[in-house]
Amino acid sequence: MSLLNRYVVRQLTTATLYALVALLALYFFFDVMGQIGDVGQGSYNNAKMLWYVTLQIPAHAYELMPLAVLIGGLVALSQLAAHSELTVIKTSGVRLRRIIGMVLQFAAVFAVATLLLGEWIVPAVGQRAEQFKLNATQDKISAGTRSGIWIKQNNDIINVAEMLPxxxxxxxxxxxxxxxxxxxxxxxxxxxxxxxxxxxxxxxxxxxxxxxxxxxxxxxxxxxxxxxxxxxxxxxxxxxxxLVEPEQMSIAALGTYVQHLQDNHQQTTRYELAWWRKISYPLAALVMALVALAFTPQQTRHGNMGLKLFFGVCLGLAFHFAGRLFGFSSQLYGIPPFLAAILPTLLFACLAVWLIRKQERR
Known part of the structure; x- marks a missing residue:
């Protein structure tokens, strides 16, 4: 990797990490506000509440990764343009294809992080968080990761190892x-x-x-x-x-369960949709990086950075809700799960490519 590549990737990565930390801090605050009402149930005190909220951070990081890439990329590229660094890079002979390559290199790091979070970290930590809170708030229930859940009912003690979707x-x-x-x-x-x-x-x-x-x-x-x-x-x-929610299951587990439902002639749309979304979601980081490049102005000396950040957040939220909308449409109107899962990412990718080409012609 050349010196220029390292510099641009470092700027983009630093800004994205700051954006991710800020978003996680905001979600942490909202989670604390939402959990205050449960404090005092059983042994669920303030310390346990804070630990439970902390265990929710990986799940939020997984959900917010594309939005953080968009905001971080928009901020870093706008700063490069404001300091005329982006202009110097272009006038020195660096072609647009190479700039796109640098942006994609940065986004690939967060795409891999999204994949790791979604496949291994979020399912394990999320289940542990719910078990931790359940143990603290319910006196008659003991939940363990390996031993399943223990329930006392009258003179019976019941152990359940697993509950399927x-x-x-x-x-x-x-x-x-x-x-x-x-x-x-x-x-x-x-x-x-x-x-x-x-x-x-x-x-x-x-x-x-x-x-x-x-x-x-x-x-x-x-x-x-x-x-x-x-x-x-x-x-x-x-x-x-x-309960293993489809969104928290790994790609392999979802594939196995979809096959199980098909063998038993049951409805598979929800789980096929979750399977395709699991596959396509890491690509969202790459697409959001391209969107950030597409909406980066050539000159921002007189621009309003706050307005650009607000616009970036709106774009990220639009992408998030578009995914949910297409997911509901797939279940209501019979849209193929593959199309419903991949279409929002594809639409934003086409929008980014079109805007980049339009900007380059100017």
């Missing part, structure tokens, strides 16, 4: 006790589904592939059953800590 449970174990809290029976089921999911009634679950072991005075009696109705008044809200 369709609200079905996997690997459930029930420990039944008598009034003296002596273990009398264990029930293990490979899977469970709510019998009345349509009406929202969670009081009865349909257990599948059940193994029961009854502990008698001098022996243990085992029995097997294909299905069993389980009257467990466990709120689905308490189990949502195990």
């Amino acid at each position: 369709d609200s079905s449970l996997r690997d459930i174990t029930i420990y039944r006790h008598n009034d003296n809290f002596e273990l009398t029976e264990t029930v293990h089921a490979a899977a469970a589904t709510p019998l009345h999911a349509e009406s929202g009634n969670d009081a009865t679950w349909h257990l599948q592939q059940v193994r029961r072991t009854e502990l008698q005075s001098n022996r243990a009696v085992a029995a097997h059953a294909d299905t069993l109705e389980w009257p467990a008044a466990v709120s689905r809200q308490l189990l949502n800590v195990l």
Whole structure:
């Protein structure tokens, strides 16, 4: 990498990091305001609230990365233009193609960071954050990353290992006790589904592939059953800590689950859309860098930097809401998930290329 490339990339990267930190600080403040009302529930105190909000930072960083690239790129390139550095670079023989290459080199770093956050860091940290808050606010629930979730209901202790996006449970174990809290029976089921999911009634679950072991005075009696109705008044809200949201699943996990739904002849649109968005979202950093270059004026000595920053934020928000709009349209009107996921990025990329070419002709 040449000296000029390193200088431009460093300026762009520094400005983007400042923008990302500022945006995260703003979101941190809003999260604190939103969590204050929960302080005092169980052992959820101010220190635990601040730690929970801190664990939300990777998820916010993932969401805000393209916006930070846009704002940072716009600020850095505007400063280069204001100091006539951009003019000097162009008049010294550096072609537009090379300038675009430098901008894309800078954006590629944040695209890779977005991919790493979305695939490994956000799912793990997000689940740990919800488990941490649940442990602090609920006295009868213990959630662990490896052991699943533990729930005490009357004289029963229930362990649920996993909850899938369709609200079905996997690997459930029930420990039944008598009034003296002596273990009398264990029930293990490979899977469970709510019998009345349509009406929202969670009081009865349909257990599948059940193994029961009854502990008698001098022996243990085992029995097997294909299905069993389980009257467990466990709120689905308490189990949502195990719910793997499509947006938080990795590309590989989403692909596996989409295949599972297809094999069982179930609706896959939401998960296919999430899969394509996971693939295309890192590219948004590259596109936002091009948009920043496209909207960088040649001379900003008399320009209003605050207005340009506001315009940059509006562009980033437009991109964010365009993605959501196309996502809803895909589910409502049957737009192919691939098209709904890639179209906002493609439209902004075409806009950036058109404006760059128009600016160069001048």
